[in-house]
Amino acid sequence: MLENKLGINNSAELAEAEERLTKQRAIELYDTGQIDKIPVGTYQGLSEIHYALFQDIYDFAGELRTENLAKGNFRFAPVLYLPEAIKAVDELPQNSYREIIAKYVEMNILHPFREGNGRSSRIWLDQMLKASLGKVVDWSKIPKDDYLLAMERSPVKDIEIKALIADALTDRTKSRAVFMKGLDQSYAYEGYQVYSSSELTKSSGKRKRFKK
Structure with a gap:
């Protein structure tokens, strides 16, 4: 279990607190x-999103990981090469749908943070x-x-993830409902399903501003 600021030593308790706070x-x-003031399509922007979510x-x-990670049989980019690899991904174009998804897949392969990569990068992709x-x-669509399998295959072939996301695109970019439903689904991908965003909206109080 990851060391945390809350001093929690129980994995289930930590998962619940992490879902609620983030x-x-x-x-x-x-x-x-x-969210609209964060640099778009850069590691700096992704880092700011990650910090905003996980600062508590x-x-x-918001910090680059310092250890090698693997998921199943897939090993993410080695720590030794991360800084240079991030620079390369930063320079990838993001003008068309195909370019944007390719950039998203490449950043996923890098997996720059110790925890919370998927939840942060899906917000990054939307931006x-x-x-x-x-x-x-x-x-939510x-x-x-389907999503997890497509992402698992994406380092070899990204056709599936491109098709899945293309079918779920909407021009409702200012819809809070779309964001909230999407947030719940994004967390569900990672197994976090204790709290709904609508419930948490009612209990959110004023806290310090996001600043890394």
Whole structure:
């Protein structure tokens, strides 16, 4: 279990606290408009999103990981090559749908953070799509198993993930409902399903501004 700021030593308790606190931060990021001030399509922007979400939980929020990671039989980019690899991904174009998804897949392969990569990068992807195409993903339309399988295959062939996301695009870029439903689905992909965004909206209080 990851060391955390809350001093929690139980994995189930930590997962519940992480879902609640980071979802609240994501909602605040959207409601305050701060989300639209973050650099689009860069590691810096992704880092700011990650920090905004995880600042209450982990000391490594927004920080590049310092250890090698693997998921199943797939090994993410080695720590030794991360800085240069991130520079290369930063330079990838993001003008068309195909370019944006390719960039998203490449950043996923890098997996720059110790925890919370998927939840942060899906917000990052939406910001690229909104800025370049005037679209966002309605994540609630993409089933968990389909998404996870497509992402697992994406380092070899990204046709499936491109098709899945293309079918879920919407021009409702200013819809809070789309964002909230998408947030819940994004967390469900990672197994976090205790709190709904609508419940957390009612309990969110004022906290310090997002600043890395």
